[in-house]
Amino acid sequence: MPLTLALVAHDRMKPALxxxxxxxxxxxxxxxMVCTATTGGVIRRHSPDLAIRTVKSGPLGGDQQIGGMIADGEIHALVFFPDPLAPQAHDVDVKALLRIALVYDIPAAFSPATADLLVAGGLLARG
Structure with missing residues (x-):
């Protein structure tokens, strides 16, 4: 069964994602894959053959949209590369997204190393 993954990254982390x-x-x-708008645009330029759906940008409610999708059971895993060294104007939304991922106990990765472990652990082999 194919999964739906949420992919999100702060500005300086978008190239890494x-x-x-x-x-x-x-x-x-x-x-x-579901991405916030700007993240989705960057990923599409690097991997144009992948099916990517976008929601609003994070500061305009995209993090909340993805959180709602997690709560509705539409998202099976979250890959979110935050920038730990830069303050975020929408930090409350980011914290809410992290909280909802924890509440609904979905697999989540917050760095390339942990995202690699999700792949190595066979998460994507379920598709």
């Missing part, structure tokens, strides 16, 4: 997606494009291809 796009690189991670490109490295795992073959594993991701059978699945659907």
């Amino acid at each position: 796009a690189d991670w997606v490109a490295r795992h494009a073959a594993d991701l291809a059978p699945h659907s």
Whole structure:
């Protein structure tokens, strides 16, 4: 059964997420991805063959939209590369997204190393 993954990254981390997606494009291809708007645009430029749906940008409510999708059971895993060194104007929304991922106990990765472990652990092989 194909999964739906949420992919989100703060501005300085978008290239790292796009690189991670490109490295795992073959594993991701059978699945659907939902991204905040700007993140989705960066990923599309690096991996144009992947099916990517976008929601609003994070500061405009995209994090909340993804949180709602997690609560509705539409998202099966979250890959979120936050920038730990830069303050975020929408920090409350980011914390709410992290909280909802924990409440609904979905697999979540917050760095390339942990995202690699999700792949190595067979999460994407379910597709």
